[in-house]
Amino acid sequence: MKPTRIELMRPDIIKKIMAAVIATASLPLFAGETQPVILDDKNPAAYVYEPCDLFNKNVLYSNEDGAFIQSIKLLGRYNGQYLDINPDNVAAHGDRAYWQHRRARLGLSVGFLDDFEFKGELNVADGGNGNSALAQGRFFNDVHEMYIKWKPQSDFYVTLGKQKQKINREKTESSKRIPTVERAAISNEVSVNEYAWGGAVGFKTGALSHEFGLYNNGVDDDWEFPDFRGKILATYRAGYEINDNTGLFFDYMYTDTSANTAQARARSDYEHVFALGTESEWDRASLVTDLIYGANSSRFNGTDTWGLVILPTYEITEKLEAVARYSYMDSGRLQHPQRHTGFRNVDQLHTFYLGTNYKICGDQLKLMTGVEFASGTDHDGVTDYDSTTWMFAIRSYF
Numbered sequence: 001m002k003p004t005r006i007e008l009m010r011p012d013i014i015k016k017i018m019a020a021v022i023a024t025a026s027l028p029l030f031a032g033e034t035q036p037v038i039l040d041d042k043n044p045a046a047y048v049y050e051p052c053d054l055f056n057k058n059v060l061y062s063n064e065d066g067a068f069i070q071s072i073k074l075l076g077r078y079n080g081q082y083l084d085i086n087p088d089n090v091a092a093h094g095d096r097a098y099w100q101h102r103r104a105r106l107g108l109s110v111g112f113l114d115d116f117e118f119k120g121e122l123n124v125a126d127g128g129n130g131n132s133a134l135a136q137g138r139f140f141n142d143v144h145e146m147y148i149k150w151k152p153q154s155d156f157y158v159t160l161g162k163q164k165q166k167i168n169r170e171k172t173e174s175s176k177r178i179p180t181v182e183r184a185a186i187s188n189e190v191s192v193n194e195y196a197w198g199g200a201v202g203f204k205t206g207a208l209s210h211e212f213g214l215y216n217n218g219v220d221d222d223w224e225f226p227d228f229r230g231k232i233l234a235t236y237r238a239g240y241e242i243n244d245n246t247g248l249f250f251d252y253m254y255t256d257t258s259a260n261t262a263q264a265r266a267r268s269d270y271e272h273v274f275a276l277g278t279e280s281e282w283d284r285a286s287l288v289t290d291l292i293y294g295a296n297s298s299r300f301n302g303t304d305t306w307g308l309v310i311l312p313t314y315e316i317t318e319k320l321e322a323v324a325r326y327s328y329m330d331s332g333r334l335q336h337p338q339r340h341t342g343f344r345n346v347d348q349l350h351t352f353y354l355g356t357n358y359k360i361c362g363d364q365l366k367l368m369t370g371v372e373f374a375s376g377t378d379h380d381g382v383t384d385y386d387s388t389t390w391m392f393a394i395r396s397y398f
Contacts, residue, residue, distance in 0.1 A: 052361035055398045071111040074398070075121055079103040081181055081368075081393035083337045088386040101126050102393075103175060105144055120146040142224040145195055155204040162224075163200065165192040165213065165235055167251045167268075168275040168290045170309060177363045179313050180353055181370050181391040182336040184327035186307030189335065190273045190294040192253075194219055196233055196266035197226040209239040217255065217267040229263040231256030245282055251275040257298035270294035270305070277309075284315040300345075305331045319360070323370070325353040331379070337389050338374055345379035355391070368393040 061072040079102040107121030122140040125133035133141045147161025166172040170187040198215025218230020234254045241247050253273040256264075277290040290309040296302050307329040314322045329349040333339065338351075355370025370391040378385055 052364070055361055055364040055396075058398045069110060069112045070114065071109075073109040075105070075107040075109055075119075077103055077105045077121075077176065077397040079175060079393065079395050081337075081391060084390040085337065086388045086390075088384075106140075107145070115150055115152045117149045117151070118147075119149070142222070155202075155209070157202045158199065159201075160199045162195050162197045164195055165215065165233065165253065165266075166237060167191055167235065167253045167273055168292055168309075169249065169277040169279060169288045170290065170311070172249075172251075176395065176397045179311070179321065179323045179357060180325055180355060181368050181393045184307075184309045184311075184325065184329075185332060185335040185338070185349055185351060186292050186305070186327055186329040187290065187309060189305065189307070189329060189332035190253075190268055190270050190275075190292055192217070192233065192255075192266055192268050194224065194266035198233070200235070207240055211235070211237040213237075215266070217264040218259070219266050227263060229259065230266070231259040231264050233267060242278075246278055246280040249275075249277045249279070251277075257296075268294070269297050269299045271296035271298070285312065286314075287312045300331065303331065305329065307332075319358060321357040321359065323353070323355045323357060325351070327351045327353075329376075334385075337372065337391060338387060344385070346376040346385055347379060347381070349374060349376035349385075351375075363395070364398065365396045366394075368395060 058074040058076075059071060060074055061069065064070055080099065081102050082097075082099050084097040104124040104126065105121045106124060107119065110118040112118070121144045123142055123144045125138055125141045143162060145162055145164070147159050147163045149157060149159045151157040164171075167190065168187050170178065170183040171191045196215035196217050197219070198213060200211055200213035202209065202211040204210070213233075213235040215233040215235075216226055216228060216230045217233040218227035219225065220227045232254075233256070236252045238250045239247055240249075251274070253268060255268045255271055255273075257267065257269065257271050259267075272295040274293045274295075275290055277288065280287045288309070288311040291306075292308065293304070293306045295304045297305065307327065309325065309327045311323070311325040313324075316322055327350075329346075331347045332345070332349070334344045334346055334349075351372055351374045353370055353372045355368060357366050357368050359366045368391070370393075372389045372391070374385065374387045374389070376385045377383070
């Protein structure tokens, strides 16, 4: 979904007010766990209701007794966030504070013939970013994701349709579960900017998991169905479990960047992208790392870039999570949340993120707070870019 930004008249003190409001509102949440509601104290066993159960009441139909269709589930997601961006050089970069409807989606998942699943999600129209879907009387902007998946066994699957091209650890993780308000700049820089239509097959050979994908990177401007004026996009992903705590991953993506972006919008700006990453979990702690390289940029006259991401998390309590992240991007564009005055090209961008997540109903309903410090140099090689961005977000899905 294209984000909607609502500009706010912001006094300098807004950060302190925002921090105080968030801290005050969070105190009762941190005091204890979500309590069940008992509707009848004379027979509580029959009437205990957990508020978080609401997020799992999305099954519209279920029949496992040999029926053609086994299940129909309603899918939905909403991500909203408040960003307060404060560059040191306001005259050169501007400062902004706004609420952003980051994602809003509705769809269906249909399980059929035991081993097949159809999944379709549409972006809800909000009129943002110049989108005309609302003016056309449409409730939806376009197709976000639409595919059929065949998975006859746990380590083999085939997927056909519009789907995500996963190329690094942060991008592979769904926005439903990412622990930071936004992904790191280098993760977004090399990734595909729209989902692409095509197919993927996944399987295992011994201890190695593999996925090959082949896609057409063209999508039309209306519902984002396939536009066959696009070019080829191909991916390969491999995974290996080093031990019970740590997995090692390698990703490669090739993009034919010769088509213009009006025809090939579901594409990376880099002809070749490589990513080597790890995912680790130890009791309450976790760590994600990524080393990323992008070669032959179509936007920067064939130049290359590289970067890294180090993202640890720690569960302070069952519901409260602490998050930190360091990321580096050698060259590229400012990404969310720093991109606030159009596409600004930067070099040697360092970002430091600190935040907390309060999981009211796990990842299905959580509140996120964070602050990110960024430091780099404009692409002109002269102007420094330094900023502090305060963030508050709500994430929910069913």
